[in-house]
Amino acid sequence: MTYRSVTSTRPAPVRVGLIGAGWMGAFHAHSLALRIPGTDLTAIADPAADPAEALAAELGVARVTADPADLAADPDIDAVVIAGPARFHAELAIAAARAGKHVFCEKPASVDLEEFARVEEAVADAGVHWQIGFNRRYAADFLAARRDVAAGVVGTPQLLRSLTRDPGTGHLPNAERIAPWTIFLETLIHDFDALNWFNAGAEPVSVYAVADALVEPELKDAGLLDTAVVTVRYDNGAIAVAEASFSALYGYDVRGEVFGSAGMVQAGRSTETAAVRSTAEGRAAATPRLNVDLFVDAYTAELADFAEHVRARRDGGPAPDHDVALTPGPADARRALAVARACIASVQAGGPVAVEGSTAGGTSVPDGTATVTGAGR
Known part of the structure; x- marks a missing residue:
């Protein structure tokens, strides 16, 4: 040879x-x-x-x-x-x-x-290097929307929306094992990051959260909340709404929207693909039932980005160069967590509360808003 x-x-x-x-x-x-x-x-x-x-x-x-x-x-x-x-x-x-x-x-x-x-x-x-798993940033449609916002396509953001509806059957298996406040700390925290990311440069100032057990009402007294709507006020005047449900019978549904002074951009879909079947019974489309099906590319891309950052640190090379702010680090994690904690405080107080540590620039909180620091820990 x-x-x-x-x-x-x-x-x-x-x-x-x-x-x-x-x-x-x-x-x-x-x-x-x-x-x-x-x-x-x-x-x-x-x-x-x-x-x-x-x-x-x-x-x-x-x-x-x-x-x-x-x-x-x-x-x-x-x-x-x-x-x-x-x-x-x-x-x-x-x-x-x-x-x-x-x-x-x-x-x-x-x-x-x-x-x-x-x-x-x-x-x-x-x-x-420390990175958090906010995978929606890496989903192609969410990233495309963020690029449009950065390019000024929608003008000044005024109204924002993000929603997460987990697939379900109308009953939550092992619901009694779901920890209190999961809907804010582990589900809607994705939406809070998406809203913060879309409204880059602005700080969340106050939160008003309403939550209930509408899927499993008999478990509410045990601390389960399976449905929630949250209003977030930002210091640039924008108003955002996030909502979540633990049981969407039609499948996994994750969407986002930014409406601004010059237009609107939307991201996300509730169908598995763009294919639609038309028969004598009407029109229908398949819907995703698992997060790893809807976000398979995003979950993979976030870890690939992480690996590139690690390689750059280890080998002394350049960090990944993204055309918009992408890699979620400690500041992003803190901002989303602060909104989630404010949601808990808001539910406990029954009204709007200030977001801890997010009143930069001396922006005043609207009248009637309580300042709650670390409530519900």
């Missing part, structure tokens, strides 16, 4: 440790192992041994542990992806950052603003 040796110019892969082998963790694992060039899923950590080992075996991952601290201590790992339960996100991110690992964290970054302040401090002290 006359093979010749060739020196590769391909950059070393970004070596990632995954924390959490549940629904989203498994999807991210497949992205890191199979869908994103230049990444290597090096290890998986999850206290539940069976699903973690099954996932590792499927994807050819040799290292599995029940202790996330093993990933932080592993010199072969560049970054961690946190996809465990929300209540552990902050402490896991702090530990990883202090160990010098770059961090991708599923939303919410924390369930508490004071706790998230400790995440911000740890990330700043370590100088690592």
